[in-house]
Amino acid sequence: MAYDKFNILRTTAVPLPIENVDTDQIIPARFLKATERKGFGDNLFRDWRYNQDGTPKEDFVLNNPKYKGKILVGGANFGSGSSREHAAWAVYDCGFRCVISSFFADIFRGNCLNIGVLPVQVSAEFLQKIFAAIEADPNAEFEVSLEDQKVTILATGESEPFDINDYKKGNMTNGFDDIDYLLNIKENIQEFAKSTPL
Amino acid sequence: MSTKKTLFDKVWDSHVVHQIENGPDVLFIDRHMVHEVTSPVAFLGLKNRGIRVMHPEKTFATADHNTPTINQHLPVEDPLSANQLKMLEENANEYGISYWGLGHEKNGIVHVVGPEYGITQPGATIVCGDSHTSTHGAFGAIAFGIGTSEVEMVLATQCIMQPKPKSMRINITGDLQYGVTPKDVALFIISQLTTSGATGYFVEYAGDVFKSMTMEGRMTVCNLSIEMGARGGMIAPDETTFHYVKGREFTPKGEAWDTAMNYWQTLYTDEGAEFDKELTFDGSQIEPMITYGTNPGMGMGISKDIPNAADVQGGASTYKKSLQYMKFGEGDSMIGKSIDFVFLGSCTNGRIEDFRAFASIVKGKQKADNVTAWLVPGSHQVEAAIKEEGILAILNDAGFELREPGCSACLAMNDDKVPPGKLAVSTSNRNFEGRQGPGSRTLLASPLVAAAAAVTGKVTDPRELMEKELA
Known part of the structure; x- marks a missing residue:
C-alpha cells in the first residue's frame, strides 16, 4: 500500500513548544473507535484544542489562524506513551507531512515513517532556533530536504542535518511500504518459519 | 568481537x-x-x-x-x-x-x-x-x-x-x-x-x-x-x-x-x-511511590514533597503546566490530599497478587464515603481466584464491589471514566492529562497505596495501616 512520495517540503510551520507530548494528547482514546482510517484529524489534540462543549479553545495554536503549514514542531520527547498509530494518522490527516522535535518516542517515530510523515530530529539548540524563527514571523518558511537529510530555516539560512536510515529514506522517497518488501522475501520467511521451535 | x-x-x-x-x-x-x-x-x-x-x-x-x-x-x-x-x-x-x-x-x-x-x-x-x-x-x-x-x-x-x-x-x-x-x-x-x-x-x-x-x-x-x-x-x-x-x-x-x-x-x-x-540502584532505598504530575516519570516516595521546578530535569514551563493541571503546588506533600476515585486493575496491576495486596489493607475496614472504587480483574481466571481465595468476601464486607474483566478506567474507552477535575488513585500505568476521562487527574500507585486511599479517602502511606511482620 504505497503512500505519497516525499522529497522536498518547503512550508511554514506550526509551533507546539511543550515537552513530553504523549499520544493520549495527540488523540485521546475515546476517539479511537473507528474501523477505517478516516477523520482522525478532527480530533488531533482534541482536549487542548476544544472545550468540553466542543467550542474551540482560542489560545491553542491550531485554532490560531496566524499559524499554518505542513510541519508540526514539538518539544522534546514528542509522541511518548501509547502505540496508537491513530496519533500519526491524526497528524497526517490534519495536513502535516513532517514533525520536527529534538527527541522522539520510538513507536511514534516508527508509526510516522510507516505512513509517510517524516520525523525530523534536530538538536535542542536548533529546535529553539526554529521556535524563535516562527515567533519572529509566523510566515517564516522552512525547507526539509529528505534527499540531502537537511532542514533549513530559510529566513536565516541556518540549517542542520538529520538522520534517517537508507532503507526508510528509500521507502519515503519512492512511496514504498514495508509489506511490499516483506512479500518479496516471502520464501525466505516461510523457510525460516519451518526452523522456529514455537 | x-x-x-x-x-x-x-x-x-x-x-x-x-x-x-x-x-x-x-x-x-x-x-x-x-x-x-x-x-x-x-x-x-x-x-x-x-x-x-x-x-x-x-x-x-x-x-x-x-x-x-x-x-x-x-x-x-x-x-x-x-x-x-x-x-x-x-x-x-x-x-x-x-x-x-x-x-x-x-x-x-x-x-x-x-x-x-x-x-x-x-x-x-x-x-x-x-x-x-x-x-x-x-x-x-x-x-x-x-x-x-x-x-x-x-x-x-x-x-x-x-x-x-x-x-x-x-x-x-x-x-x-x-x-x-x-x-x-x-x-x-x-x-x-x-x-x-x-x-x-x-x-x-x-x-x-x-x-x-x-x-x-x-x-x-x-x-x-x-x-x-x-x-x-x-x-x-x-x-x-x-x-x-x-x-x-x-x-x-x-x-x-x-x-x-x-x-x-x-x-x-x-x-x-x-x-x-548499565545502571544500579539500591532496592532498600525505595519507598512506596506515588506520582504527582502528568507523566509516569513525575513520581516520588510517598513521604516526600513535590519537587520545585528548578530541581527537575527538563523545561520548567512544561513542569509547571503539569502541576497546574493537577492543581498541585511545588513543595506540596501528597499525604493527606483528599481523593475521589480508586481504580484497581489494568494490565499493570490487575492480577491475583494485586487483589491479595489490596485486600490485605481493606480487610476489616470500610471504604471511605467520599471514594468511588472500581475493582476490575484482568481476566476471568483472576476473577475466579478472587472468589476462591475468599478475597471477594473481604472486599464485599469492606464495602467494595468487583467488576468484570477489561482495561476499564486505565484508558477510559468504555463507560468507566473519571469525571473532570476528580482525583483518582490508580494502579494503572499512565497519568497523562485526561487519560482516565476528559479533565481527570490521576495518581499512579501500587495496590497497597490504592487500598490505603480507598479506606481513608485521602492519600495515605499504606505502611501506617499494615501490621508489621515480626522480624
Missing part, C-alpha cells in the same frame, strides 16, 4: 530472518496478539491487498479495550464500541484466528490472558498493537508494542521490520522494604530515568530484587518499561518462570517440554557481556 551475549541478543539474533544494510532487521514473530482497537485498519489493509494471514495459529485475538465491566452478558450499548468488537470477531473468523471475545471464558486483558494460557513463553518474540506488550518480557521474551501498519505487516508476513535497539541493564540490589511492591520498584526506576530516559533501548532487569519477585511482580515491572520510553524490558527466565509456565494450555508438553527447557535454560546474559548502558 566478543562472543559473550546478552539475553536480549540471544533472543533477537535467533529471530532475524534477514538483515537490511543500513536499515532495519526483519524479525520473525512467534506470537501476535490482537485486540479490537488497533486491528481493524490492519485487517482492512489485508483485504485491500487481497492477502491472507500468514500464520493464524500464531495469532490470538481478545477484546479488552472497549468492553464494559458490568453487565457483560448484555449487548454493548455504545454503537462504536459494539462495531469494533463485531469487526474483530468477523476478522478472526474470516482468517481462522482464535478469538476470545466478550463472554468467552478466556476473555480478558490481552497482557493478562496471554501469560495465563501459556501463549507467552521464554525466548519468544511477541508483539501486539499495544505499548504494554512489554509485559511479556517478564518471561524472558522479546515483547513490544507496535502500530497498526506493523500489525498488518505481522498478519501478512509474520515478520516485522525493526532497527535493533541499544541495550541497557538495570540492576536493583538488596532487599525491598516492607510495603514496597514491584509497582513501586518500577515507578522508582521511571522517576530516576524520566519518561524518556530509556528511549531507544531494550532493558534487562537484573539483581536480587527481581530474582525474588513472583511472575506477577515481574510482569508489573516489565509492563511499565514503555513508561520510561524503553522499547521493552525483560528478565531472564529461571525456576520461578518455568514453574509458572508449566502445564498451561498452550505450553509445550512431554518431549516438547524437555526440548523447550533445553532452550530456555540458555536464556541468560553471559558473564562479561556488555551493555550500552
Whole structure:
C-alpha cells in the first residue's frame, strides 16, 4: 500500500513548544473507535484544542489562524506513551507531512515513517532556533530536504542535518511500504518459519 | 568481537530472518496478539491487498479495550464500541484466528490472558498493537508494542521490520522494604530515568530484587518499561518462570517440554557481556511511590514533597503546566490530599497478587464515603481466584464491589471514566492529562497505596495501616 512520495517540503510551520507530548494528547482514546482510517484529524489534540462543549479553545495554536503549514514542531520527547498509530494518522490527516522535535518516542517515530510523515530530529539548540524563527514571523518558511537529510530555516539560512536510515529514506522517497518488501522475501520467511521451535 | 551475549541478543539474533544494510532487521514473530482497537485498519489493509494471514495459529485475538465491566452478558450499548468488537470477531473468523471475545471464558486483558494460557513463553518474540506488550518480557521474551501498519505487516508476513535497539541493564540490589511492591520498584526506576530516559533501548532487569519477585511482580515491572520510553524490558527466565509456565494450555508438553527447557535454560546474559548502558540502584532505598504530575516519570516516595521546578530535569514551563493541571503546588506533600476515585486493575496491576495486596489493607475496614472504587480483574481466571481465595468476601464486607474483566478506567474507552477535575488513585500505568476521562487527574500507585486511599479517602502511606511482620 504505497503512500505519497516525499522529497522536498518547503512550508511554514506550526509551533507546539511543550515537552513530553504523549499520544493520549495527540488523540485521546475515546476517539479511537473507528474501523477505517478516516477523520482522525478532527480530533488531533482534541482536549487542548476544544472545550468540553466542543467550542474551540482560542489560545491553542491550531485554532490560531496566524499559524499554518505542513510541519508540526514539538518539544522534546514528542509522541511518548501509547502505540496508537491513530496519533500519526491524526497528524497526517490534519495536513502535516513532517514533525520536527529534538527527541522522539520510538513507536511514534516508527508509526510516522510507516505512513509517510517524516520525523525530523534536530538538536535542542536548533529546535529553539526554529521556535524563535516562527515567533519572529509566523510566515517564516522552512525547507526539509529528505534527499540531502537537511532542514533549513530559510529566513536565516541556518540549517542542520538529520538522520534517517537508507532503507526508510528509500521507502519515503519512492512511496514504498514495508509489506511490499516483506512479500518479496516471502520464501525466505516461510523457510525460516519451518526452523522456529514455537 | 566478543562472543559473550546478552539475553536480549540471544533472543533477537535467533529471530532475524534477514538483515537490511543500513536499515532495519526483519524479525520473525512467534506470537501476535490482537485486540479490537488497533486491528481493524490492519485487517482492512489485508483485504485491500487481497492477502491472507500468514500464520493464524500464531495469532490470538481478545477484546479488552472497549468492553464494559458490568453487565457483560448484555449487548454493548455504545454503537462504536459494539462495531469494533463485531469487526474483530468477523476478522478472526474470516482468517481462522482464535478469538476470545466478550463472554468467552478466556476473555480478558490481552497482557493478562496471554501469560495465563501459556501463549507467552521464554525466548519468544511477541508483539501486539499495544505499548504494554512489554509485559511479556517478564518471561524472558522479546515483547513490544507496535502500530497498526506493523500489525498488518505481522498478519501478512509474520515478520516485522525493526532497527535493533541499544541495550541497557538495570540492576536493583538488596532487599525491598516492607510495603514496597514491584509497582513501586518500577515507578522508582521511571522517576530516576524520566519518561524518556530509556528511549531507544531494550532493558534487562537484573539483581536480587527481581530474582525474588513472583511472575506477577515481574510482569508489573516489565509492563511499565514503555513508561520510561524503553522499547521493552525483560528478565531472564529461571525456576520461578518455568514453574509458572508449566502445564498451561498452550505450553509445550512431554518431549516438547524437555526440548523447550533445553532452550530456555540458555536464556541468560553471559558473564562479561556488555551493555550500552548499565545502571544500579539500591532496592532498600525505595519507598512506596506515588506520582504527582502528568507523566509516569513525575513520581516520588510517598513521604516526600513535590519537587520545585528548578530541581527537575527538563523545561520548567512544561513542569509547571503539569502541576497546574493537577492543581498541585511545588513543595506540596501528597499525604493527606483528599481523593475521589480508586481504580484497581489494568494490565499493570490487575492480577491475583494485586487483589491479595489490596485486600490485605481493606480487610476489616470500610471504604471511605467520599471514594468511588472500581475493582476490575484482568481476566476471568483472576476473577475466579478472587472468589476462591475468599478475597471477594473481604472486599464485599469492606464495602467494595468487583467488576468484570477489561482495561476499564486505565484508558477510559468504555463507560468507566473519571469525571473532570476528580482525583483518582490508580494502579494503572499512565497519568497523562485526561487519560482516565476528559479533565481527570490521576495518581499512579501500587495496590497497597490504592487500598490505603480507598479506606481513608485521602492519600495515605499504606505502611501506617499494615501490621508489621515480626522480624
